[in-house]
Amino acid sequence: MFNYNLxxxxxxxxxxxxxxxxxxxxxxxxxxxxxxxxxVYYMMNGNPIPEKSDVLFxxxxxxxxxxxxxxxxxxxxxxxxVTFHDAERLLAIGKGKRQTAMFESSLIIEPIDDxxxxxxxxARVTSADFFVMFNVPFIYGSGWDKxxxxxxxxxxxxxxxxxxxxxxxxxxxxxxxxxxxxxxxxTGVIDTWEPTxxxxxxxxxxxxxxNEMFIPYSLTRVLELTSAGSDWGxxxxxxxxxxxxxxxxxxxxxxxxxxxxxxxxxxxLVHLDAYVEEQKRLGRFERPLNNNIYDVMEWMDYHEVVAxxxxxxxxLSFLFLVVCLLSTIALMxxxxxxxxxxxxxxxxxxxSRKVIFNQQIVEVAVIGFSGGLIGLSLAALGLxxxxxxxxxxxxxxxxxxxMMFTAIGIAIVSSMIAGLYPAxxxxxxxPAAQLKTQ
Amino acid sequence: MLSMHNIAKVYRxxxxxxxxxxxxxxxxxxGEFVSVTGPSGSGKTTFLNIAGLLEESTVGIYELDGRxxxxxxxxxxxxxxxxxxxxxxxxxxxxxDLNLFENVDVPLRYRRLSSGDRKQRVERALESVGLxxxxxxxxEQLSGGQQQRVAIARALVGEPRLLLADEPTxxxxxxxxxxxxxFLEQIHADGTTIVxxxxxxxxxxxxxxxxxxxxxxxxxxxxxxxxEEVSQTVGFNGDQPLAAKI
Ligand SMILES: Nc1ncnc2c1ncn2[C@@H]1O[C@H](COP(=O)(O)OP(=O)(O)OP(=O)(O)O)[C@@H](O)[C@H]1O
Ligand SMILES: [Mg+2]
Numbered sequence: 001m002f003n004y005n006l007x008x009x010x011x012x013x014x015x016x017x018x019x020x021x022x023x024x025x026x027x028x029x030x031x032x033x034x035x036x037x038x039x040v041y042y043m044m045n046g047n048p049i050p051e052k053s054d055v056l057f058x059x060x061x062x063x064x065x066x067x068x069x070x071x072x073x074x075x076x077x078x079x080x081x082v083t084f085h086d087a088e089r090l091l092a093i094g095k096g097k098r099q100t101a102m103f104e105s106s107l108i109i110e111p112i113d114d115x116x117x118x119x120x121x122x123a124r125v126t127s128a129d130f131f132v133m134f135n136v137p138f139i140y141g142s143g144w145d146k147x148x149x150x151x152x153x154x155x156x157x158x159x160x161x162x163x164x165x166x167x168x169x170x171x172x173x174x175x176x177x178x179x180x181x182x183x184x185x186x187t188g189v190i191d192t193w194e195p196t197x198x199x200x201x202x203x204x205x206x207x208x209x210x211n212e213m214f215i216p217y218s219l220t221r222v223l224e225l226t227s228a229g230s231d232w233g234x235x236x237x238x239x240x241x242x243x244x245x246x247x248x249x250x251x252x253x254x255x256x257x258x259x260x261x262x263x264x265x266x267x268x269l270v271h272l273d274a275y276v277e278e279q280k281r282l283g284r285f286e287r288p289l290n291n292n293i294y295d296v297m298e299w300m301d302y303h304e305v306v307a308x309x310x311x312x313x314x315x316l317s318f319l320f321l322v323v324c325l326l327s328t329i330a331l332m333x334x335x336x337x338x339x340x341x342x343x344x345x346x347x348x349x350x351x352s353r354k355v356i357f358n359q360q361i362v363e364v365a366v367i368g369f370s371g372g373l374i375g376l377s378l379a380a381l382g383l384x385x386x387x388x389x390x391x392x393x394x395x396x397x398x399x400x401x402x403m404m405f406t407a408i409g410i411a412i413v414s415s416m417i418a419g420l421y422p423a424x425x426x427x428x429x430x431p432a433a434q435l436k437t438q
Numbered sequence: 439m440l441s442m443h444n445i446a447k448v449y450r451x452x453x454x455x456x457x458x459x460x461x462x463x464x465x466x467x468x469g470e471f472v473s474v475t476g477p478s479g480s481g482k483t484t485f486l487n488i489a490g491l492l493e494e495s496t497v498g499i500y501e502l503d504g505r506x507x508x509x510x511x512x513x514x515x516x517x518x519x520x521x522x523x524x525x526x527x528x529x530x531x532x533x534x535d536l537n538l539f540e541n542v543d544v545p546l547r548y549r550r551l552s553s554g555d556r557k558q559r560v561e562r563a564l565e566s567v568g569l570x571x572x573x574x575x576x577x578e579q580l581s582g583g584q585q586q587r588v589a590i591a592r593a594l595v596g597e598p599r600l601l602l603a604d605e606p607t608x609x610x611x612x613x614x615x616x617x618x619x620x621f622l623e624q625i626h627a628d629g630t631t632i633v634x635x636x637x638x639x640x641x642x643x644x645x646x647x648x649x650x651x652x653x654x655x656x657x658x659x660x661x662x663x664x665x666e667e668v669s670q671t672v673g674f675n676g677d678q679p680l681a682a683k684i
Contacts, residue, residue, distance in 0.1 A: 015535060348525055350516050350520020350545050350596075353516075354513065431492040431493075431519075
């Protein structure tokens with residue numbers, strides 16, 4: 001029966017191509033737009049590192065102004081970055097299974113051969129554990145050793161893109177790069193790595209391309225590297241040297257720790273408290289103890305990575321889908337008039353109401369399926385448009401299998417819901433209408 | 439086969455009530471060929487609709503094949519229509535974008551039959567009306583008489599026990615009408631009960647019994663032919679069991 005109904009649907013759709021086209025188009029537009037926003041929402045809401053998101057923690061310490069919290073709206077919150085020297089100390093103590101401190105900077109790369117020109121590249125200044133903690137994939141080589149952190153050795157890990165630009169994509173491990181007058185040894189090249197959202201740095205943007213290279217945190221002091229990301233301060237301190245800046249109360253470093261068990265977590269918080277107590281004795285940390293760790297998803301929530309706009313947009317686009325479906329219903333009801341004689345004939349020849357109802361529902365499902373397919377292509381276009389508008393890295397927002405099945409599913413289900421009333425109307429056509437209209 | 443007792447049918451609209459049938463009683467025996475005549479608006483189609491389970495009577499008792507059908511639900515009524523009753527309409531009512539095969543196939547689609555079985559039945563039905571060679575044609579490619587023959591094939595394909603025809607020759611010229619009549623007579627000879635509404639007294643007289651309606655009531659009834667005579671007109675050789683007498 002299903003096959004027969006399918007065949008009848010196609011015939012019925014062909015009988016009135018313009019009407020069919022309009023119905024399919026209405027659904028396609030509705031699906032296209034709602035899937036575009038849903039994909040963006042879904043991507044924003046996604047877990048960027050599902051295999052480790054509950055063992056990686058962002059660390060916050062409250063070194064803020066004793067008379068005013070960091071965030072007036074959320075007075076319970078400590079600053080979401082830490083000072084350079086707190087990060088340096090915590091790294092040195094190394095209480096977690098792994099830990100890393102980081103900030104964004106940028107450096108000028110000198111040409112490798114005579115022809116090239118120097119250019120500026122973004123760098124994430126971080127420590128050795130970064131790569132292992134965050135499961136960073138490598139094409140060539142690896143990150144640097146902890147000993148390089150300790151000795152502040154100039155080493156660099158390149159992204160695939162930067163390695164392409166500098167070394168034509170060859171294995172560049174063991175080559176040298178000159179930046180700020182210092183020769184850096186290339187220890188590794190990472191593969192395409194696009195955690196979305198960029199969970200380790202939502203502060204400087206959850207949906208940005210990752211930095212073009214990575215260099216050891218301990219070089220900050222040696223090369224006097226400054227942060228290209230955001231920094232916050234509350235204390236008026238007299239700063240006359242780079243060293244004084246590094247020792248200031250300004251917060252501009254992000255700190256992450258990997259902790260595997262609840263017990264490790266509890267221990268770590270005790271350790272943080274002990275550290276802060278020690279600092280209090282030195283006259284710092286004048287606010288009450290307020291040390292926190294947030295796992296990856298908590299950290300995403302903390303920073304409201306999913307903007308409210310995205311939620312509103314999602315709601316609006318689904319309203320739009322409803323409007324499209326309402327016009328589909330109107331079209332179906334119009335088409336209904338033309339169906340009367342065939343349906344009443346089929347009723348006379350033995351089709352029950354239920355059989356006719358099923359026939360109509362299959363027909364709207366076919367229309368929904370077609371609308372869904374076209375809607376998907378519209379969504380793909382829409383997503384490209386969004387990438388272009390927001391200057392997002394190519395491929396950041398894309399339809400995956402889940403979204404494709406969701407789109408088709410939503411299209412079929414919603415058009416079937418839209419088809420319920422028209423189908424009910426159709427199956428109410430009395431079988432006798434046939435004989436009386438002569 | 440068909441027994442109606444004190445049937446009434448009232449159509450109500452906001453302003454008027456039409457009594458299409460009143461105190462209508464009729465008994466049609468298994469294997470009978472009955473013609474129904476009467477002025478326009480006398481209730482012929484209404485009677486046929488009720489007989490064919492296309493409409494329900496307002497009051498009265500209707501038994502089809504010994505079974506009271508007034509309390510059946512839509513599904514059972516549809517099944518009875520599909521299995522026991524064949525319809526032929528004045529304006530053929532073929533589905534324009536289905537070919538002849540597909541048109542005749544429609545009633546069989548509402549039964550559980552294998553596709554091979556369906557194919558065989560449809561081909562046999564089209565053969566019996568002499569249109570097997572045009573199976574793939576669309577209705578519009580046929581003459582009116584041929585279209586009505588397709589409609590007859592469609593009515594017969596499910597092997598109904600009761601054939602209801604509402605002015606089956608109303609849209610045809612006399613030669614074509616005669617041809618259609620011959621088919622009906624053949625079908626009757628094969629044992630099918632037929633009730634046919636017509637305006638044409640000559641055609642009405644080719645049935646075994648004629649019922650005349652006026653104002654929704656049976657006003658007169660006359661035996662036209664004996665069964666033997668009807669059988670002879672189509673060369674029936676008498677070796678098949680005849681239906682019960684009137
Ligand atoms: N659906 C309906 N609603 C209201 N009145 C109806 C309806 N169907 C039939 N009638 C009325 O019932 C009466 C009988 O109609 P019916 O169609 O049975 O007549 P008929 O004998 O078949 O006429 P004709 O020879 O013109 O086909 C008529 O007065 C008609 O107007
Ligand atoms: Mg009539």
